[in-house]
Amino acid sequence: MSIYLPIAEVSVNIYLLLGLGGIVGFLSGMFGVGGGFLMTPLLMMIGIPPAVAVATEANQIVASSVSGALAQYRRGNVDVKMGLILLAGGIVGSVIGVQIVKILREIGQVDLVIKLTYVTMLSIIGSMMFIESVNAIRKSRKAGKKAGPVRKPGSHNWVHGLPFRMRFPRSKLYISIIPPIGVGILVGLLAAIMGVGGGFIMVPAMIYLLRMPTGVVVGTSLFQIGFVTILTTILNAVQNQTVDVVLALILMSSAVIGAQLGARVGSRLPGEQLRVLLALMVLAMCVKLAWGLVATPEELFSFAGGGE
Template sequence: MYIYLPIAEISMHIGIIIGLGGGVGFLSGLFGVGGGFLMTPLLIFFGIPPAVAVATEANQIVASSVSGVLAHMRRGNVDFKMGGILLLGGVVGSSLGVVLFTTLREMGQIDLVIKLSYVVFLGIIGFLMLLESVRTILRTRRPGSRKTKLHQHNWLHGLPLKMRFRRSKLYISALLPLAIGAFVGVLAAIMGVGGGFIMVPAMIYLLGMPTSVVVGTSLFQIIFVTANVTFLQSVQTQTVDFMLAGLLLFGAVIGAQFGTRASALLRGEQLRGLLALIVLAVCIKLGFDLALRPDDLFSVELLK
C-alpha cells in the first residue's frame, strides 16, 4: 500500500519505509549509532528531498536511540555522567547547526553541502576505523601478541577542569567531551545524523572509553541532541515530515532491540570493522552519484 508524504510531496510504499526503519534500527543497537549516516542517504536515494530527509531523520533517530539505550541500561553499559557532558556540548552545537542549515537553505546550497559533507566525513572516518580494526584483528591473531591500548595520552588529556568518570574508568578534562559533543551537534543539524559514526570512534580513541560503555553512552547523548534538532527544524524550516518519521520510527524501535542482542556476539574490533565497511559503502555510493552527469543540467526550484 502506498502512502502520500505531505512534506516530501511524493508517494512511497509503507513496507519499504518500515523496512528501512527496521534495518537502520538494527544497526543502531548493534553499533551504538543513531543510524542517520545510513538512513538519510537511503531516503535521498528513494527520492526524498535532501532537506526533508535530514530534518525528518533526526526525528526517527530519537526513537531508535531510546529503544537502544533502554536495552543497554539493563546491561549497565551507560555512563550517564559522561553522557551529560557530551549532551551539553551537543545541544549548543545542534542549535548553531540549525541556524547554519537555515542560512544554506536560503542560499540554495543546502543539498550540495549535505551530500559533500557525507562524502568527506564518511570517507575519512570509515577509512581510519577500518585500518585500525584490521590492525587490531591481525595483532590479536599473532601468537604471543600483547594487547595494546586503543588510545595514547597526549596534550588533550592535560587540559584543565578534570573530572572523574567512574563507569568509564577515566579521569580527564570535561572540555574534551564538551568539544566533541558540540562538533557532533553541528553535524546532527547539517547532515541529519545522530553523529554516532564520529562520536563512537572519538569516545574510543580520544577519550579512551571501553567499547562496551561507548555504545550505550553514545545513544544516550544522541536522544536529546536529535530531539533538539527536530524541534528547531520544525519551527524554523518546516521540513520535518511526521508521516514519514512515524513509519520509520515504528520499524526502528523493533530493529534496535534485535541489534542490541546481536552486539553481544561480536568483539569490539569486529564491531568497529563492520561499521567501517558500511560507512565506506555509503560514502562510495554518494560520491558516485555526485560524479555522475545529471539528466537535467539546469533546474528551477520555487521557494515556498
C-alpha cells in the first residue's frame, strides 16, 4: 500500500517505511546512536529528496533516541550532567548547521555536499572504530581472558590538563568541559547537515577522548541526541520547510518499539563487540554512498532546483 508524502512529493510503500523505522530504532537502542547515518541514505535510495530526508530523519530520530534514552536511564546508564554539557554545545552546532543548509539550498549544492559529507565522515569514523575494536579483541584473546575495556575510567590523557574542569560522578571523571562542548558542537552540525543524531561521532569520542565507561556512553549519547534533534527539527521546519510530517510519523511509530528491543539486546553484548558491529555498518553504508557518487547514473540528465 503506497502513501503520498506531501513535502517530499513522492509516493512510497507504507510497509517499507514502517520496516525501516523499526530497524533503525532497534539499532538506536542497541548501539546508542540515532540511526540517521543509516536511515537518511536509505530514504534517499527510495526516492526521498536529500534535503527532505535530512530534515525529516532528524525528526524521526527524536522518537527512537528518546525511547532508547528512557530505557537506558532505567538501567542507570545515563550521565545526565555530562549529557547537559554535550547538549549545550549541540545547540550551538545545530543553529549554525541549519544556516549552512539554507545557504547550500539557495546555491543548489545541498545534495552533493550532504553525500560527500556522509562518505568522508563514515569512512574515517568506521575505519578507526573497526581497527581499534579488532585490536582490542585480539589482545584480550591472546591474554586468555575476556575482553575488557580499552581504558580504565579515570585514566589520564591530554584532556585532563585543560582548564574549566568539572566532576562527573556517574562516569567517574574529573575533566575539562571544553572537549564535551566541542563534541556537542560537532554533533549539532552533523544533525543539521546530515540528518543524523551524531552518535557514530559522539560514541567513539566519549569512549576514546573523554574516557567514559562504555555502558554509560550509550545512554548519555541517546540523552543528548534526543534534545539536539528536537531543536534541529524545529529549525529546519521553520527556516527551510523540509520536514515531511507524514513521513516522520510513520517512521516514529515503528522506531519507538524497535529502540526498546534494541536496548535489551545491547545490554547483553560486550562493549568491544558492539563497537565492531557498529563499525561494520558504518563502513558498509559508506561504500554504498561512495559507489553512488562514482557510478554512471541510469539517467544521464536530471533537473534540480536549489531554492524555492
